[in-house]
Amino acid sequence: MKDRFLKACRREPVDCTPIWLMRQAGRYMEAYRRLRERYTMAQLVKTPELAVEITLQPVRAFDLDAAIIYSDLLPPLEAMGLEVEFVEGEGPVIRQPLRSRADVEALRESDPRESLNFVLQAICLARQALDGRLPLIGFAGAPFTLATYAIEGSNARNPVHAKALMYQEPQTWHLLMERFAHFIARYLEAQVEAGAQAVQLFDSWVGALSPADYARYVAPYSRYVLQAAQATGVPVIHFSTGTGGMLEHIAAVGGDVIAVDWRTPLDVAWQRIGYQRAIQGNLDPAVLLAPLEELRRQAVQILEQAGNRPGHIFNLGHGVLPQTPIEAVAHLVEVVHRESQR
Numbered sequence: 480m481k482d483r484f485l486k487a488c489r490r491e492p493v494d495c496t497p498i499w500l501m502r503q504a505g506r507y508m509e510a511y512r513r514l515r516e517r518y519t520m521a522q523l524v525k526t527p528e529l530a531v532e533i534t535l536q537p538v539r540a541f542d543l544d545a546a547i548i549y550s551d552l553l554p555p556l557e558a559m560g561l562e563v564e565f566v567e568g569e570g571p572v573i574r575q576p577l578r579s580r581a582d583v584e585a586l587r588e589s590d591p592r593e594s595l596n597f598v599l600q601a602i603c604l605a606r607q608a609l610d611g612r613l614p615l616i617g618f619a620g621a622p623f624t625l626a627t628y629a630i631e632g633s634n635a636r637n638p639v640h641a642k643a644l645m646y647q648e649p650q651t652w653h654l655l656m657e658r659f660a661h662f663i664a665r666y667l668e669a670q671v672e673a674g675a676q677a678v679q680l681f682d683s684w685v686g687a688l689s690p691a692d693y694a695r696y697v698a699p700y701s702r703y704v705l706q707a708a709q710a711t712g713v714p715v716i717h718f719s720t721g722t723g724g725m726l727e728h729i730a731a732v733g734g735d736v737i738a739v740d741w742r743t744p745l746d747v748a749w750q751r752i753g754y755q756r757a758i759q760g761n762l763d764p765a766v767l768l769a770p771l772e773e774l775r776r777q778a779v780q781i782l783e784q785a786g787n788r789p790g791h792i793f794n795l796g797h798g799v800l801p802q803t804p805i806e807a808v809a810h811l812v813e814v815v816h817r818e819s820q821r
């Protein structure tokens with residue numbers, strides 16, 4: 480097995496720096512777009528054979544060091560009783576978002592082993608298909624990012640309804656976070672049981688909060704999820720964006736690997752997180768749209784900042800953009816492996 484990724488998660492020495500990319504499966508690939516002409520995103524996510532096929536597309540096309548199961552952040556919301564509708568060209572929309580105590584109390588108690596069985600089955604089948612050649616990553620959205628989507632109802636740059644609920648009805652907020660934290664912890668445990676060899680917790684939107692509000696309204700719930708995931712024994716990656724003002728808090732909440740975005744240089748981020756943790760990142764996804772020479776320069780700069788210290792996993796600071804040329808992805812993977820040989 481190509482085990483650089485798992486070794487780097489544990490900060491063990493590797494022959495060269497491992498690389499995988501958030502959203503490595505998706506619309507920038509022709510093979511994915513062809514499937515999307517025939518199926519909706521919901522169909523792809525809920526049909527294990529198709530989800531496995533999509534999981535494998537990028538690892539067949541590029542020399543990546545890990546596969547990530549094809550799914551989305553929102554199936555847990557559906558499992559808990561919210562109606563999520565995928566609007567073409569807009570993304571998922573929740574027509575009746577959570578806004579009150581009664582809405583939160585009406586959320587369904589659900590066992591992810593049943594309600595999200597399609598994801599677990601996909602993980603199981605993907606492990607068989609990968610046949611030990613590459614490790615498989617599972618994932619879930621963090622309580623804050625899920626709660627924000629459930630409250631706003633769609634992609635919101637500034638989650639003002641979520642913040643209003645947090646301040647105006649703190650007890651409702653805490654109840655909601657508790658329900659999400661419990662569900663997501665069980666979901667990640669089930670993914671590991673199904674075969675996930677590492678898991679990533681996506682807190683994509685938590686950078687909208689001040690450090691003090693993060694500590695008070697979010698940290699206990701993320702900590703609960705991360706501890707449950709870490710107790711399974713597989714490496715746990717804690718991802719967030721826009722959190723350059725509070726990396727120390729993010730790291731203190733947990734995770735074996737802290738994933739950082741490009742707004743903080745990797746060397747500065749690692750120093751602040753502490754060298755007893757592994758780090759993942761942190762190329763700006765837009766750099767994949769640059770000429771290949773500029774892409775190489777920026778990738779090498781990140782490798783230099785990591786300085787061959789054990790425990791760096793190369794990745795983007797957020798997901799691959801749909802307009803990314805495949806040549807750029809192929810070039811990046813090659814440059815990272817070649818320029819980081821020990």
Ligand code: CP3
Pocket residue numbers: 500501502503504505506515520547548549550551552553569570571618624628634681683684798
């Ligand atoms: O690395 C991975 O592949 C992880 C899986 C993942 C996806 N989206 C797959 C996806 C993750 C972690 C996300 C993040 C996500 N998705 C968030 C958090 C914010 C962020 O961007 O990190 C949220 C709120 C969602 C819900 C969602 N899903 C939106 C808003 C959209 C539409 C916008 C978009 O970029 O397409 C999606 C669609 C989506 N999620 C696709 C994929 C591969 C594209 C599906 C398609 O159109 O075929």
